[in-house]
Amino acid sequence: MPAYRSELLNVLDQRHYTHQITDAERLDFLASEQIVPGYVGFDPTAPSLHVGNMVQIMLLRRLQQTGHKPIVVMGGGTGKVGDPSGRDESRQLMTDEVIAQNIASQRPVFERLLTFGDGPTDAIIVNNNEWLSGLGYLDLLRDIGPHFTVNRMLTFDSVKTRLDREQPLTFLEFNYMILQAYDFRELAERYGCRLQMGGSDQWGNIVNGIELTRRTGGEELFGFTTPLLTTADGKKMGKTANGAVWLNEDMLPAYDFWQFWRNVDDRDVGRFLRLFTDTPLDEIERLERLQGSEINDAKVALANAVTALVRGDDAAAKAEATARETFAGGAGEDLPTLAVGDGMSLPAALTAIGFTASNKEAKRKIAEGAVRLDDEVLSDPGMILTVEDDQQRRLSLGRKRHGILVR
16 A cells, blocks of 8 residues: 555655655645645755755656656855855855856756746746845844744754864854745745755754744745665765766766766665666566676666766766776777876876876875776886877776776
C-alpha cells in the first residue's frame, strides 16, 4: 500500500528524499487535491551549481513530474548577505555585477531539468532581489522584527554551531534567517507558493517562514527537507580531492563529470539512482542486485543517466565511449587535453590538466608510482614532457584519470 494519498509524497518517499515534513498529513491532502506551487532557493555564490545542489534541483523536478509547480528562487538579494548554514566563517561578499553573472550562468542547468512556461505546472524562475532590495530597514524592523525573538534565533543550528565553535557570526549573517522567512511569505503572496523544500540544514529557516506567514495572517504553508547527503564513506556529497563537481560544462568537462558517477562507492549506486535519475524503481532494484564485477554495469547506468540529464544525451554517449576506449588502451576523444608547447615539467602538467591541486601534490603522486605516460610509470619529478607535431600522448594518474598531451 502507498504510504501517502498524493503521488508527490509517495514519489519523494520511494526515492528516499524525505527527512522532515512540517505537517505530512495536511500537505499530503493538499497535494492530492490541487496543484501545489513549491520553491527551493539557490545562492549565486559561483558561476555554476555543483553536485551538492543537485538533490534540491531534483526535488523541483519531482514536484513538476507529479503535477505541481516548481519555483526556482535565485538569491540575488540574500546572496548579498550570505547563508551562514553549515559554515564556520563568513562568505565573501559579492558585487551586484558578480551576482548577476552567476545567476545567468547557473540558469541553463534549471532549463535542462525543468520545463518553463506559462502553464499551471510550468516552472518559473524569480530573483528575491526584486522584493528584498526595496525593503526599508525601519519598515522591516517594525513589521517583521516583532515576530522573531533572539532567544529562539540562537537555538537554530546555523547560529548555534558557529557560536559553539567560537567562530564569529556577523550581524549581517544573523539577519539571513529573517530575510529567508520574508521570502517564503512574499512567494506565498505573489505566486501562491505553499511549500518550501531544502536540505536538512534549512529546517529552521523554513519553519521561520511558515511561522511568520501564520502570524501575519497568511495562508498555511509547509516545509519539506532532505537528509544530509553524504557518500557511503561519510564524505560530503559533491566534493573530491580536486574540488567541487560542477554542473556546468565550462567548469568541469563532461568526461570528468561522467567519471565522478562511474567511480562512486558500490554502496551508493542504488541510492544515487533513486535521487539523481529518472530510472524506474524496478530497474533500480534490478541493478542493486548485481554482484561482483557486474556492479560496474549499474555504475555505468548511473553515470549515463545523470550525465544525460545534466549535460545531454550526446555528452553521456561520448563520455561512455571515451571511457571504454581508454580502458581498452586507446585515447578517447572526450578526454581532457593539455598543450605542452615546447615542453612542460611533469608536475606542472599534472596540475594544469586538473589531476592534482598543486605541484607539491603532483610530486607526491609521482613518488607513489601513480603517474604514467603512455602506460609507462614515471618516477622523475624533474622530467620535461614534450610532444611531436601532429602527435599526442596519454598522461594518466592512477587507473581512472587520463588526459591527452599535444604540442
